[in-house]
Amino acid sequence: MNYWLMKSEPDVFGIDDLQQSPNQTDSWDGVRNYQARNMLRDQMQVGDLAFFYHSNCKPPGIVGIMEIASRAYPDPTQFDPDSDYYDPKSDPANPRWYLVDVRFKRKFARMITLDELRSHPELADMVVLRRGNRLSITPVTKAEWDFIVALADSRD
DNA sequence: GCCAACGTTGGC
DNA sequence: GCCAACGTTGGC
Numbered sequence: 001m002n003y004w005l006m007k008s009e010p011d012v013f014g015i016d017d018l019q020q021s022p023n024q025t026d027s028w029d030g031v032r033n034y035q036a037r038n039m040l041r042d043q044m045q046v047g048d049l050a051f052f053y054h055s056n057c058k059p060p061g062i063v064g065i066m067e068i069a070s071r072a073y074p075d076p077t078q079f080d081p082d083s084d085y086y087d088p089k090s091d092p093a094n095p096r097w098y099l100v101d102v103r104f105k106r107k108f109a110r111m112i113t114l115d116e117l118r119s120h121p122e123l124a125d126m127v128v129l130r131r132g133n134r135l136s137i138t139p140v141t142k143a144e145w146d147f148i149v150a151l152a153d154s155r156d
Numbered sequence: 157g158c159c160a161a162c163g164t165t166g167g168c
Numbered sequence: 169g170c171c172a173a174c175g176t177t178g179g180c
Binding site: 157158159160161162163164165166167168 | 172
């Protein structure tokens with residue numbers, strides 16, 4: 001099983017929105033980057049766990065955990081002219097963009113902010129912390145995962 | 157296939 | 169709102 005970190009802007013779709021979705025499950029649409037798509041499509045497995053990361057907000061950071069609830073399938077928003085994620089160049093016979101369903105697992109008692117992530121030498125190699133990183137989906141190692149979960153369950 | 161111009165992400 | 173660090177586009 002694999003571990004991931006997935007970014008979303010809370011103004012658009014935050015962890016509370018996922019928790020309030022039917023069956024606490026929703027489709028993670030709108031991924032429009034080939035590297036992120038490849039990971040989502042080729043490597044994500046049902047049962048994988050992912051950190052829910054709030055980006056483009058103050059402060060950014062990890063707010064909880066979700067579970068990958070489906071294999072990848074074509075993202076319908078790419079064919080919807082009314083969607084912000086519409087891609088007129090995507091051929092329905094050969095879809096360009098994919099998504100997975102995700103299920104809410106839990107919200108952390110406290111957010112683990114980006115600043116805090118950066119402050120721990122144990123997390124120095126995290127892909128999401130690398131300079132210039134812009135991927136909305138990044139892999140997380142088991143060691144990083146366990147460390148962050150322990151942080152979230154600690155008092156400070 | 158190169159690369160300049162442009163668009164996007166996302167922290168600050 | 170700014171801008172660094174990308175990724176994408178399209179002329180050549």
